Amino acid sequence: AAEGTATGDTSGKKIAFSNSYAGNSFRQVMIKSFEAAAAKAKADGKIAGSAVVSSNNSVTEQASQIQNLILQGYDAIIVLAGSDTALNGSIKEACDAGITVVAFASGVTEPCAYVVDYNLDSYAKAELDFIASKLGDKPANILEIRGMAGDGFDKRLNEGVNKALAAHPSYKKVGEVYGQWTGTIAQKEVSGVLPSLPQIDGVLTQGGDGYGAAQAFKAAGRKLPIIIMGNRQDELALWKKEHDATGYETFSLGATPSVSQVAFWVAQQILAGKQVPKFVEVPLLQINQPDLDAWLKTVPEGGVVNAEYPQDLVATIIDANVAKAPLPMVPAPK
Amino acid sequence: MADTALQRRPRLTSALGSALQIGLPAATLIAMLAVIFWIRPSAMSYFGFTLLFKFAVPLMFAALAQMLVIMLGDIDLSIGSFVGFVTCVAALYLDEAPLLALVILAASIAVYAGVGLLIHVRQLPSIIVTLGMSFIWLGAAVTLMPGPGGTAPRWLVAFMSWKPPFVPLPVLIALLTALIGHLVISRSSYGAVLRGAGANPRAVERAGWSVRTIRCAVYAAAGALACLAGLTLTGLTTSGDPNVAPAYTLLGVGAVILGGGAFTGGIVSPVGTVIGALTLALAGSLLSFLQVPPTWQIGAQGAILFLVLAGRILFSEHRS
Amino acid sequence: MRAIPSANREPRPGAASPVPLIATRAVAKHYGAVRALVGVDFVLAPGEVVGLVGHNGAGKSTLMNVLAGTVQRSSGAFCYDGAEIGAWGAREAQACGLRCIFQELSLCANLSATENTRIIHASLRGLGWRRRARALITAALDDIFPGHGIDPDRKVAELAIGERQMVEIARAFTQTSVPVRGVILDEPTSALGHTPTEQLLAHIRKAAADGIACILITHRLNEILAVSDRVTVMMDGAAVADRPAAGLTRSDLVAMMGSIEAHGGTGRAIGPAADGAIVVDHPGRDGADRPICVRRGEIIGFAGLDGHGQRDRLRAIYAATSDVPVAYVAGDRGAEGVFPLWSIADNLTIRSLKALQRGGFVVPGAARALAEQWAARLKVKAPDVDTPILSLSGGNQQKVLFARALASDAQVVLLDDPMRGVDVGTKQEVYALIRAEADKGRSFVWYTTEMDELSNCGRLYVFREGRVVEEIPGAQINHARILEASFGGAQTGASHG
């Protein structure tokens, strides 16, 4: 396969984004990132048009919206699926209609779709590896904050956690709550269960829940354990404040909302004729102690850490996937 | 001359009222279709109709199930999670152990009947009992299937993608269901008893019927219709997912109300409900055709809901 | 005034039949501590018409419910058609041809008359059931209420209350596979106009002649005397008297019921004080309609045939009057009178909260005092004012509603046929109270379907087809004059349109 950016003519192509849910700030930024990339691409003559459709956390609504996008004659549809499997019927239909489908940040199982996703096993492994780098092999108590019961992302990440935990036999998972990737819920669930838990040394998170968990620990008057943060500004600010006060150290790991840009460019590159593997792994954005201040400066108050994925970077990511080479990391801001 | 011969409302307005009851949602549906076809003329085809209304099929069954419960003056907040449960059962077992799947589905219909019995015997508010049931169905689904997965049986998928001659499948199913619903609920002699039991259970009890049996049977029928919703949905999505259909609960209620139903019990229309379900399914689609900016999409859905239902002022009776 | 059908009746062969259709012995019914029936012996022969009378809460409806199978008796024996009956429910009663018209309407308002007919006939099913049901109910309506003008395919909810009552009565006389043996009519005429009542009474005689036994409950004693072969009197849950109707008079009945009818219906000779200020001046809706004017201390009557716009006018006056405080006493207690979850005190004081509050909060002592004072003045029979209103009998509930209006600051009290289902003794007490309050300067506007009550009024407005067609001053109030105006006699020609 040819390396680098494919330059086939896609100026007449239209790309749509079917989003399962728009009800939190992460998704709002994700939509804005897509719109920004699409607007720029349109200005550069790389596509003819784009659209965003969000369903309100309803898989059936999303499925029928995909059907409508087929009717509207889009050339590619990128999908953030509300369910790993429930959109398979609609996605198959789109493929059959000759439409390029790129599903991202979700484990869509329909084989005709291209999938752009993180490696959730390495997500969990990185979380535990960091904790091990701080605590070593000493016995430690771990609290896992999960997402939503019955959800595919939650299930896969939890499987990753269990695999990673097996590699650290001295660590014990003493509690598990469902935070639904929502700060207020995570705070409530952790607060409720905390009094009955022994000392917690590490908290595994899924994104959107770290700050709520920290609030719960503080309200209970407990020492802050290593809470894996999820790239939210409030988490980073809290981390910095604690670090300045007590030397607290943790690290932050998570998806970037601009993964929608990766999906967008992957779709564009496929339309442009580039050979793309069915699975494109995207790197997670990782923030370590030394880069904390630099990252914090780039994030708007209350927002999410984001990064731009221009066309050539995405082409490089695709090539790295083909070559099974290490993925290019998102560089820390200076 | 009898003094009561004085007619208070002329017959005409009454007939007009019931015609509007169906006519209004139908007109809304047609108006929305017109907008879509105007934006995208190519949608006006066999293929277009199939795509537009495919996902209205399970919603239609769920709305009819809700309609049966509303007919009794109750409300079912568990339909959405029950449909999710059915998709899990269907995707897990229907292919490999069809008998087991059928037994589970039959048992869950029996549970529905049991819920009706409990509500009747203890005179409980259905809203809170079915809220509890929604947790139970979700729990059962998550226990069976911790994440989305499974595969729908081939025949089910094949049926849902079947292309009958001339009439697209969703339209065909809608016509058939509306017809059967109309015959059973609005026309048949037992339908009259059921609607009567919803409006004035005491009167029906006094005429020698057992309202308890009626409630059990109607809840069981609602369960069966919700099973159909789950099965058709499994056929469309080709898999199971516990969280696939929570929206069906309130969408179903909306479809019943849109179709001329009322919460007072006994006032429902199967034809109206089917049209209502098609309309609401289309309302979601309309957005993707109208290219509403993302931050206003959900607001636009509320606005469409208002527009679609506002016609009710024209014929809703004013009781003071 | 209820005219008595003039038919002179022979004793019917059925009355002498050896096997009674219904026979109860020592039937009792307890609701917890409440003893609704304390051991009733009751017999009904085929083809017999029994009139059942008694004060409010005497247990008449409860006994009928036991017979109809809708209430299970606590003890006692029940024979139907000579056979001892153990378990007896609504289904069995239907299957044995025993029909009941309950005190509260038992139609499904969302269904048509045709569909309501199907509800009581298990055999009306299969193809063409609707046609058959429609034919049945139309025939029954035509038979009982010729000229009724009811469309059997209209929803019952769209019918006027009198029409609903006619549908329910007609339905009870329809017959399919099971022959009708007995019909219980529990206050069937309380919502019926003059003509339908006459038609119904005539039909009851006809049905009896065909061998259908009937039980008629009504507080209009003339109706009882008009059709019954026999009269049973109930008091406090027991049947206390049982006599052939022949030769009984109204005052005999009243005496048997244990309350003496105070003869007060002579009307108020005193007109309104000449200087009485005008408190209500309500214009008519068009030229053919007359304005209504009420002075301080007046009792104004709304007369005319039932359902000719009196209620609408009352509501219009209620809505339009804002300069003087106005109160409304509804006749339809259940739907527009009582607050079912509340006690007597709460129900009684709700209209007076403004006077009882300080800083937005009701002063508890003042509210209780007011409730106790008025409950005592109206002789509401209850242990105390904290008693839940629904545990009172209908007549006593009605007294509480009167007290609500009278205890308030209302200058004008609108009475919307408020004596429906109230027994004779209570009525007399309330009449006296209204007159006393009027003497103190309150004004009353009183819509009633009972001609006798109109004699309490100082002036009448007669309604026809939604309009006031005539005003009758107190001195000229008499039955003939009212009837003439109601039916559009010669002197009301001006209002013909």
Add this chain to the structure above:
Amino acid sequence: MSLRLAPWSYGFLVALVMWVATICYSGTGSAIPTLSSALVFAAFSVVVGTGQMLVIASGPGNIDLSMPSVLTLAAYASMSIMGGSDAMVLPGLLLAVAVGAVAGMLNYLAITALRLPPIIATLAWSFVFQSFAFNLGGEATLKPPAALSEFTLWSIGGIRVLPVAVMGLTLLAVLVLKRGVGGRQLLAVGQSERAARLAGISVGRVRLVAYTLCGMSAGLAGFLLSGFSGGAALNMGDTYLLESIAVVVLGGTSVAGGQANAIGIWGAALFFNLMATMLNTFQMQAGIRFLLTGALIILIVAIVPRPKAG
């Protein structure tokens, strides 16, 4: 049995059982912290529940499904105007409550003007309100002023102030429902609209006030919750949709209207929180947690003796 419990006390009783079960599992040391945490979170449920109760009591079919989005919208509006400044806390509070009040009025307007069933009208509005929140800066969590956060976490002598303040609100609600003219009128309208109208009560005004107060309570909850949880977030209200209804009904308020129980809401809210705590503590599988939650809800409504309405 001579012991007869009031219907609303069952929530407290079951909550107590769950609290004891949690303590038995995890040791007595957890008793006070568990309760204290449950009280704080219950307080938020009680604020929304009290508003919902007023609407539910105003007559059969009345319900407000827009509470979560009103809560979020009010939180966004007030966080925007405060801009993290302590001096602006009072204007922020007023704005949050005002936004709620307007939302409540709009709800009632749609119900009367368009003659929509409340469940549909408030659902449609909730979509619109949610859209407003998206447009008020949905891309970020808006941070509260420090003073507000401190207030929500404030405790005197180990006793949290927030739940105590909300208990004061509950007592006020009890007093108004029992003695207040408005409360009496609300319950009258809820029992029988027609009777209330003929008893001289302005039914429309009473319902308007009920919906407005409900909106205001959502606004207040949004204001407090964003102080407590570190800011206004788009999905902060999601859990309160079903919870606000469930705590009201389990608290002994009749869905048929005309009867309200403000104290019972505390019992039900504590029950919900302590149940979640207990199930989390026992480390049950998610599916089993749902199953038990559902079964417990049904069990409570089924065992509570219901006052018979006429």
